[in-house]
Amino acid sequence: MPAIRAKKSYGNLAKMMLFSLASLGLVxxxxxxxxxxxxxxxxxxxxxxxxxxxxxxxKPETKIFVGNHKDDDNITMLEDGYDLMGTSGFSSMEASSDLALQHAKSIKADIVMVYQKYESAQASSSKLQLIKEAANKGGEIDPKDLEDGPTQYLYHASYWAKLPMPLFGVHVIKLKQSSADEDTPKELPGLKVIAVIKSSPASSMGLVRGDTLLKLGDVSLKSADDLFLAVKRYAGQKVQVEFQRGDIDMKNIAQLNVRK
Known part of the structure; x- marks a missing residue:
């Protein structure tokens, strides 16, 4: 009888092990x-x-493009009348661009720009450090430590929406000038133009990237909010625009679009 019990015990144990392995496989x-x-x-x-x-x-027909230089591509997209909805960024061994397109469609973006940049395998400097440490301590190096690790890439995607033609048509930033003698940066006058939308009133009046907007009508432009309120105030009207190009002060007339 003890022998029979032992056989049954081993049989049950084997079944339990197989069940555990199967469960682990399913998990x-x-x-x-x-x-x-x-x-x-x-x-x-x-x-x-x-x-x-x-x-x-x-329901936009979402398009995907492979980008080269993010900053330059961003300016081009702004000039073409698109605005940035959001971005994705992560590190991975592999990520299909089809997944970027899939997400772009889910948020109804017109365009998604994708970027892939080599990040690292195992850094050569890390391998060199291992060799130096082994030489100093007289130890051995595991050959596996000198093998290249899996290659990692940095992935980035930017998602863009095509917007209606704006009332004026510029993207601006507020510049500040840092000084070693001052604790707080000094604000520079006006707003720096970083992009001019093609075929917009701003483009038609001759504004270009790099110009500094100083005044729109009677409104001095000290912040982006000033520009927003001035454009809203003069919508549909002809208005004088004062700006700087380099060290030269300039003026011109812009016919602002009507809000629809």
């Missing part, structure tokens, strides 16, 4: 399915602001 498989179902572009998406920009089109 791992489920985890893989879950991981495969995740979209890193969606998980790492950050909206540009709380205004929740939307495209002119109710």
């Amino acid at each position: 791992m498989f489920a985890h893989q399915l879950y991981a495969a179902d995740q979209n890193p572009y969606e998980q790492n998406y950050k909206r540009q602001n709380m205004n929740d920009l939307k495209s002119l089109q109710t």
Whole structure:
């Protein structure tokens, strides 16, 4: 009888082990399915602001482009009449650009720009440090430590919405000048133009990137809010615009669009 019990015990133990392995396999498989179902572009998406920009089109035909230089591409997109909805950024061994397009469609972006940059495998400097430490201590190096690790890439995507033609058509920033003798930076006069939207009133009157807007009508422009209120006030009217180009003060007339 003891022998029979032992056989039964071993049999039960084997069944339990097989059941445990099967359960572990199911858990791992489920985890893989879950991981495969995740979209890193969606998980790492950050909206540009709380205004929740939307495209002119109710159902835009989202297009995807591979970018080269983010800053230059951003200016080009602004000049073409698009505004930034948000961005995604993360580090990974591999991420299909199809996932960026998938997320862009889900937020109804007109265009998504994708970027991929080599980050690192195992840094050569790290390997060199291992060799130096082993030489100093007279120790051995595990050959595995000198093998290249998995290659990592930095992924970035920017999502853009096509907006209606604006009343004026510029993107600006407020510049400040730092001084070693002053605790607080000194504000420079006016607003620096970083992009002029094509075919806009600002473009038609001759404003270009790099100009400094000083005055719109009777309103001195000290902040972006000043510009917003001035454009709203003079919508649909001809208005004098004062600006600087380099060290030269200039004036011109702009015909602002009507708010629709």
